[in-house]
Amino acid sequence: MKDTIDYELPVGFLGEIAHSLFVKKKLEYIFDYRFRVLSKLF
Numbered sequence: 001m002k003d004t005i006d007y008e009l010p011v012g013f014l015g016e017i018a019h020s021l022f023v024k025k026k027l028e029y030i031f032d033y034r035f036r037v038l039s040k041l042f
Helices: 012-041
Strands: none
16 A cells, blocks of 8 residues: 655745644554554454
8 A cells, every 4th residue: 555645735934834743743643543453454
């Protein structure tokens, strides 16, 4: 399984800060969760 995610946050520098503080962690959580669930199923 391979995922490709393309996204761009608005507001330049503030978007980069939001990415560092919130978005990156949320994406990691989503994919870690999916990995755990799929590992249990297969």
